[in-house]
Amino acid sequence: MFSHEEIKKRVAEYAADYVEAGMTIGIGTGSTVYWLLQELGKRVQQGLHFKAVPTSRQTQTLATELGISLVDLNNVDQLVLTLDGADEVAPGLQLIKGGGGALLQEKIVAAASRQLIILADESKMVNVLGRFPLPVEVIPFGWKQVQKKIIQQLGCQLVELREKNGETFVSDHGHYILDCHFSQITDTPELNEAIHNIPGVVETGLFPNMADIAVVGYADGRITTTTSTLP
Numbered sequence: 001m002f003s004h005e006e007i008k009k010r011v012a013e014y015a016a017d018y019v020e021a022g023m024t025i026g027i028g029t030g031s032t033v034y035w036l037l038q039e040l041g042k043r044v045q046q047g048l049h050f051k052a053v054p055t056s057r058q059t060q061t062l063a064t065e066l067g068i069s070l071v072d073l074n075n076v077d078q079l080v081l082t083l084d085g086a087d088e089v090a091p092g093l094q095l096i097k098g099g100g101g102a103l104l105q106e107k108i109v110a111a112a113s114r115q116l117i118i119l120a121d122e123s124k125m126v127n128v129l130g131r132f133p134l135p136v137e138v139i140p141f142g143w144k145q146v147q148k149k150i151i152q153q154l155g156c157q158l159v160e161l162r163e164k165n166g167e168t169f170v171s172d173h174g175h176y177i178l179d180c181h182f183s184q185i186t187d188t189p190e191l192n193e194a195i196h197n198i199p200g201v202v203e204t205g206l207f208p209n210m211a212d213i214a215v216v217g218y219a220d221g222r223i224t225t226t227t228s229t230l231p
């Protein structure tokens, strides 16, 4: 049986095969993407040439250290694909992302990509989204108003301001994150839109109908690929 970390590494090595010479791709954020960057760094050393748009400062720093060529999204028309992790993957490849706080840049990069390929281990696969609290990125000014509206208007049980090391977590773009405990999210596009309608919300960690492929690793060594059923 493979450990949690070994599964992530194996999924990343498998998914690295999607990256071909000459491509310009998006690279996500997180502990699964860490292994992807390690693998892509090795392939760069072996002569693979490609360019990447990072989805966070963390990915930008690590990719640079590993010799991966980075490019500004403003100098790219469209990305061939983006490889990223997720916190939850539900049927139809509906996603919750943002556990690491990178949801805003991740969503911009995903939206600029022809394909979004998600790397996950089996623990991320759920029947219904919501066990993982939904991250919502907000403007710091008046954030408690947004918190109140998510509870009162959208029926969320608990909305917590994210903290890190005892201090309020601040995203790469200077925003706060509200972790929203909805318990069950069955209407992903509708909830995404309803949250967006609250003034002060910058982005949500719901990725409705955005993922095309999920590469999923299991403790017994299997790796499966699931495609979205959407056209």
Ligand SMILES: O=C[C@H](O)[C@H](O)[C@H](O)COP(=O)(O)O
Pocket: 028, 029, 030, 031, 032, 033, 084, 085, 086, 087, 097, 098, 099, 100, 101, 102, 103, 106
């Ligand atoms: O903000 C973080 C991202 O959305 C990550 O892709 C997500 O949290 C999954 O990360 P990990 O691979 O570390 O579980």
